Amino acid sequence: MSVGEPRVSPLGTSALLFDPPGETSLETQRRIWALAREAERWPELREAVPGVNNLLLTLERPPARLEPLVDRLLAAWRAVEPLPLGGRVFELAVRYGGEEGPHLADVVAHTRLSVEEIVARHTAPLYPVFAIGSHPGYCYLGGMDPRLSTPRRKVPVVSIPAGSVSIGGGQTGVSASAGPSGWNTIGRTEMVFFDPSLDPPIRVRPGDAIRFRVERVRPPIRLDGGRP
Amino acid sequence: MIEILETGGLASVQDLGRFAAFRWGLGTAGVMDPPALRAANLLLGNPEGAAAIEIQLFPFAVRFEADLDFALTGADCAATLDGAPLLPWSAGSARAGQLLRLDLPRDGARAGCRACLGLRGGIDVPIVLGSRSTQLRGSVGGFEGRHLRPGDRLPVGPEPEAPTLRASIVPPALALPLEVDGLPAVRALPAAEHDAFTAASGAAFWNEPWRITPQSDRYGYRLAGPVLEPETPLELRSHGIVPGVVQVPHGGQPIVQMRDGQPSGGYPKIATVIEADLWRLGQMPIGTRFRFLEVDWEEALAATAELESWLVRLRRVTSLLRARRIG
Numbered sequence: 074m075s076v077g078e079p080r081v082s083p084l085g086t087s088a089l090l091f092d093p094p095g096e097t098s099l100e101t102q103r104r105i106w107a108l109a110r111e112a113e114r115w116p117e118l119r120e121a122v123p124g125v126n127n128l129l130l131t132l133e134r135p136p137a138r139l140e141p142l143v144d145r146l147l148a149a150w151r152a153v154e155p156l157p158l159g160g161r162v163f164e165l166a167v168r169y170g171g172e173e174g175p176h177l178a179d180v181v182a183h184t185r186l187s188v189e190e191i192v193a194r195h196t197a198p199l200y201p202v203f204a205i206g207s208h209p210g211y212c213y214l215g216g217m218d219p220r221l222s223t224p225r226r227k228v229p230v231v232s233i234p235a236g237s238v239s240i241g242g243g244q245t246g247v248s249a250s251a252g253p254s255g256w257n258t259i260g261r262t263e264m265v266f267f268d269p270s271l272d273p274p275i276r277v278r279p280g281d282a283i284r285f286r287v288e289r290v291r292p293p294i295r296l297d298g299g300r301p
Numbered sequence: 302m303i304e305i306l307e308t309g310g311l312a313s314v315q316d317l318g319r320f321a322a323f324r325w326g327l328g329t330a331g332v333m334d335p336p337a338l339r340a341a342n343l344l345l346g347n348p349e350g351a352a353a354i355e356i357q358l359f360p361f362a363v364r365f366e367a368d369l370d371f372a373l374t375g376a377d378c379a380a381t382l383d384g385a386p387l388l389p390w391s392a393g394s395a396r397a398g399q400l401l402r403l404d405l406p407r408d409g410a411r412a413g414c415r416a417c418l419g420l421r422g423g424i425d426v427p428i429v430l431g432s433r434s435t436q437l438r439g440s441v442g443g444f445e446g447r448h449l450r451p452g453d454r455l456p457v458g459p460e461p462e463a464p465t466l467r468a469s470i471v472p473p474a475l476a477l478p479l480e481v482d483g484l485p486a487v488r489a490l491p492a493a494e495h496d497a498f499t500a501a502s503g504a505a506f507w508n509e510p511w512r513i514t515p516q517s518d519r520y521g522y523r524l525a526g527p528v529l530e531p532e533t534p535l536e537l538r539s540h541g542i543v544p545g546v547v548q549v550p551h552g553g554q555p556i557v558q559m560r561d562g563q564p565s566g567g568y569p570k571i572a573t574v575i576e577a578d579l580w581r582l583g584q585m586p587i588g589t590r591f592r593f594l595e596v597d598w599e600e601a602l603a604a605t606a607e608l609e610s611w612l613v614r615l616r617r618v619t620s621l622l623r624a625r626r627i628g
Contacts (some may be wrong), residue, residue: 080493082492082493083490083492083573084492084542084543084545084546084570084573085489085490085543085545085573085574085575085576085601086490086575086576086601086602086605087543087544087545087575087576088543090493090541092493092540097538099425119320119321120321120323120324122323122324122541122564124538124539124540124541124565125538125539125540126538127538127540127541128541129323129540129541129542129543129564131320131323131541131543135506135598135601135602135605137602138598139598189613195370204539205324205325205326206323206326206539206541206563206564206565207326207539207563207564207565208326208327208438208439208563208564209325209326209327209436209438209439209441210325210326210439211326213539214563215440223534224551225536225550225551225567225568227550227551227552228368228550228552241539241567242536242567243536244538244539249326250437250438250439252438252563253520255550255567255568267326267439268323269429269430269439269441272331273325274325274430275325286475289489
């Protein structure tokens with residue numbers, strides 16, 4: 074595989090994953106949005122769904138040979154012009170730590186930063202919405218301070234509540250509904266991201282941006298509920 | 302209308318799935334055994350994708366509020382109508398007031414674990430974002446976006462023109478058996494990170510049996526077997542995934558994504574069970590030991606064609622029977 078050429082791999086017989094190399098960047102994401110817009114018009118594809126610097130392509134039916142579709146994707150990738158950001162900004166107030174941020178202690182332990190430093194670094198950026206995924210209305214955000222990176226949990230948590238603000242690897246996000254998660258929950262906010270009665274059913278879209286603001290900070294708890 | 306009288310829980314309204322809502326963060330949902338749904342609907346004269354009830358815990362019982370034909374496919378659950386035994390993979394007619402009961406699936410290598418109850422006219426819940434399937438996270442589709450409870454009353458759609466057929470169908474588990482070394486098997490394609498695992502882990506994945514642990518459901522099957530280790534720890538960027546993807550979290554025990562699974566992942570993917578074999582996994586009970594069988598793209602297409610030809614034969618037979626007015 075030559076450096077710079079995206080990798081296209083089958084996900085069984087029902088989808089392909091398009092995965093360009095390199096560090097995660099907004100520039101690459103803007104090209105991913107453009108490629109998605111182009112590819113979702115192709116009749117052999119059901120959907121072209123951006124992930125974080127990658128693209129899921131679901132197939133109407135598995136083609137006899139993959140190579141022509143792969144070649145077409147690579148050619149389109151070379152030709153696309155990056156799409157601009159949508160420009161809408163959503164500001165979310167976060168209650169950091171305490172019972173609502175049960176894994177803040179793990180982020181402290183891994184990053185060796187103080188709680189104040191973590192909160193300051195987490196509220197500083199304007200986070201572009203890279204992609205929708207994980208669960209209905211959930212936004213994958215770019216732009217997290219790499220110093221906050223914390224590995225996903227060895228064993229996923231059975232359920233974390235809607236509004237949970239969490240860190241997984243080099244990414245951060247907000248749960249749009251209660252459910253299982255492998256990420257580290259550091260706080261909570263209030264926001265309705267998904268409403269099936271709306272058209273489209275999501276409120277925040279790729280190309281929009283989110284900013285976090287401190288509502289309050291509580292000391293981290295240990296998972297057994299005690300104070301460290 | 303039918304009324305749910307008794308359920309062990311986790312029964313839900315499903316059709317073939319929601320296939321164009323990944324963009325909003327919804328997975329496919331849909332039945333775990335699509336051939337069973339199609340077969341039930343073909344017997345009833347419904348469109349193949351009409352919504353039905355998927356039942357995975359027993360006993361389960363419903364009462365018919367009006368005369369209505371029904372079909373039972375999937376796991377053979379010793380079903381009875383007012384106490385009279387019913388044949389699996391066939392249709393029946395209920396009178397108003399009659400009680401249909403399903404008990405624990407019978408034992409046996411190909412017994413299955415999920416039953417499909419189809420109703421003539423299909424279950425008439427609203428189509429939401431392209432499907433009637435129940436999407437639990439976000440409470441979308443199905444019956445109020447949730448599992449069925451005793452007392453729920455489900456409406457059926459208008460009767461189709463084609464008559465119900467009094468035939469029994471040979472289930473695909475018998476028509477299309479697949480075993481490796483005496484264990485049930487599913488075919489899978491290597492996925493993007495397959496070669497990032499150690500050679501020993503790659504070999505173990507394909508050559509060792511895997512046990513379906515009790516932490517397995519419509520979201521995903523957590524498997525127990527040899528510990529799978531990547532050459533170096535991998536943190537991937539989040540990306541879309543589909544049912545069948547086999548992810549390996551840091552603990553080294555794989556998880557197969559199933560129909561209620563989330564549409565994105567970030568753990569390394571060692572393989573993906575092909576769509577044509579997902580029903581096999583969907584019918585394997587907890588505790589089953591099974592094997593992954595590695596295939597290439599051509600073999601995966603051949604498996605897809607094999608299932609499709611089973612379906613084509615079924616369509617041909619049902620339309621022939623109707624043409625002869627045996628129905």
